[in-house]
Amino acid sequence: MGQIVGGIGVSHAPSLARAYDEGKGEDPVWRDIFKSYEPAAEWLKALEPDALVVVYNDHVNQFFFDAYPTFALGVANTFAQADEGWGKRPLPDLQGDSDLGWHIARSLVADEFDPTICQEMVVDHGVYSILPFLMPPPWETPIVPLAVNVIQHPLPTAQRCFNIGAAIGRAVTSFRDARIVIIATGGMSHQLHGTDFGHLAPDWDNEFLDLLESEPEALCELNHLDYMQRGGAESVEVIMWLVMRGAMGSRVRNIHRAYFAPMLTGYGLVCFESA
């Protein structure tokens, strides 16, 4: 049987992509942030995962509002990098795992979750901005991407995110012997529009990290406006971390945690193992 051997929650942001491409690892603003990913990358490598399930949101690069799915599962053996308007970064395409993808698709639908199933899917900075920090390219570990609508309301509830995570956990358990890590990207506090552009809420972000580990049911009870008023409108995407948490089972052990808020977005990182 398959096993979820680890879970990661981590922020994605275009600024991380730029810092990576510009080699800012020694820059005083970025040095500690870059270093904070190293223990996570070493732990992830030591886990020797056979595949990653990566939960993220598409920033209107694969999907447009003509047909914007609430949940979309990538089932393919390769995923190309999206050009988001600035051109592609010098990074390879991602390998997919269609066996695991179809298995999760079948299991989710049997479990009464109905994702859009995508055999072609470009993947944007929701994955590409952070993956190089966690797993240096070239990438040999395949991924199964799950895109969540956190942009156009109505959004799935926090509880729904947790529940689909639990269903992914069940899907992995009924898969063949395989070591799977689930990564959720997004958030944390940030607002990217209006007069409160740049809103940051480090206290709330850290409270979220505490609750995610020990009391995720409290996070499941919050509605979208609760999240948006605390962390800024665009920070609502942090509900995607509950997909990861839902997949991890009732108790987790924290392996590594970091948090920075240097510019526009709270950069959080947690690594969990099931306890």
Added chain:
Amino acid sequence: MVQMTVFTGERSMAGYRLNKLSASLIDPANRANFLADEPAYCRRFDLTDAETKLVKNRDWTGMVEAGGNVYVFLKIAATVGSNLLEVGAEMRGETLTQFMATRPPQKRSK
């Protein structure tokens, strides 16, 4: 209270043309066409005169009010050589320098 404009289904409908134009700029050929003849590009997407003016003026605040989504109209910013920080400063009614003075990194470096 954090001031915000929630991107509801109704707003998404109101901003549909504007967002569709913006989203089209993920294609390098479309970016070239936009830069070559912006008014023609706006006509191609059936933008109203008011929407065309928002694009012409890089009026990001006005785009939000018209149903534009920041993730999408950022592709206009990308196409014309701008970036998120400049877009954000404009929406706050600040210059980029004024905005950057509000950020923690400026207090620590340089």
